[in-house]
Amino acid sequence: MGIKEIRIAGFGGQGVVLSGQIVGQAASIYDDGFSTLTQNYGPEARGGSCTTEVVISDEPIGYPYVQNPGVLIILSQEAYDKYRNGLSSEALMIIDPDMVKPDPSQTPAPLAIPATRMARELGRVVVANIITLGFLVAVSDIVSPEALKNSVLTSVPKGTEEFNAKAFETGYSYGLEQGKRSEVPDG
């Protein structure tokens, strides 16, 4: 296995950094590999742009930053406009279609999961990021679904595990329906 790189971008308050931490922990602890998470945010606690990146490898990681992301989760139009260019043709982009209106000419077209809407229907909008992560491991092999689920359950507040597990399964099932895409390319 080479290096796998994921970038998650949106605005503060969407659980961007927590999502990255869940993916990074899944890779480092539950898949027993190595991962490095870096983050970038402005002075605002909420509403400002926010990006987190995770590099995953089966060896200790030297250079800690994403150079050629294989997967992107894009949760705001601003992030889409910033990161859509310069991607490799194999890069897999996941968007929330209620947050991002993609350029119709983009190929391959991004995969869409209306996670915010689905979370609202489940009863709590804060689990949108967990739904998206469930979707992520259904459509890519960046980390194993088991590792990710374990990582979700140890990262969320005590007492909310069941609800978050349901959110994870909701996204995972939605992803399987969409059809598993080809493997995440090595970066």
Add this chain to the structure above:
Amino acid sequence: MSENGVLCGTFFMNGDVACAEGAISAGCRFFAGYPITPATEVAERMSERLPYVGGVYVQMEDEIASMNAVLGASWTGRKAMTATSGPGFSLMMENLGLGVMLETPCVLANVQRAGPSTGLPTLVGQGDMMQARWGSHGSYEIIALVPSSPQEMFDLTITAFNLSERYRVPVLMMSDEAVGHMSEKVVIPQIAPEELVNRRRPHGGQEQYLPYKPDEDLIPPMAIVGEGYRFHVTGLTHDERGYPAMTAEAQDQLVRRLADKIRLNKKDIIRYEEVEVEDAEVIVCAYGISARIARLAVRQARAEGMRAGLLQLITVWPFAEDRIRELAQQVKAFVVPEINYGQIVLEVERCAAGKANTLLVAHMGGSVHDPQTILQAIKEAVR
């Protein structure tokens, strides 16, 4: 977690949190601080964790008071620390000097952001490296360590406490935002008591004890305030009793000893890592996050057939001058990438002393170097 509340196991955590856990594993039981990005997570973690290990966390009114409280706690026998970033580091400088003068073991973590002044609060910088060396007034020596990963944040915080207790001097952890906010796997072992250094205790009777009378290694044993030994501290130049002594002779004796106890032991203190330096004709000398970027540039240079190596500084103060002097005999040039406009490069240049060229690769902060700019400098240097 082990029985005593000290963490043990494998975790995915950020550098700031790892620093706090390193402190707890090292035996730190007092933290006083004032939150500041990007060091806040150190304070947050300490505030959560210290109550579980019998420690005390105090959020102070500012950084001046924080540093003072740390010194006071240390005199009561506690291992104590604080954590801050640029603006707070500036405020701590006066009392850092007091800590040096009173020979007070403690650890000060600076998670550097880009300055000057308020600068870029959430973004990386390495602009406080010379401030770490010279920021307080007067002539003194200090110890400063530079971690480049969350694991090193853990490991080197233990080293920092050990050096601080051994040499009775404040030790600085000169981290940066990139490392502080980066999360990676951190292995936290159970630390055996014999791996931890504790300040030397008085070995004579209470009657004979002089609080600033050094042993042969220039380090005075340290009593705990209130346990019955003579106790007097002053920032004034003092004699072995700790009382003010306003003469050039007393000044000479004290200030020489404060510096010499570090200078004469630099072999024990200085730490660095080398990658492929044996046959190198260009050595990149880097520290902290920049060393990880440099590592990639060195690998690329090797792949292109250049004989490049990396000298990663883990202690910047005292400076690894003997090693740089040696390497200067062998290499054409040193390349020094740092996230400032040239600080440690001045030390490298001083030690290279004209035997090898020195190239600064400066970055003003807010992000890290593009590895290509370091590679480009290596190419220029071999030419």
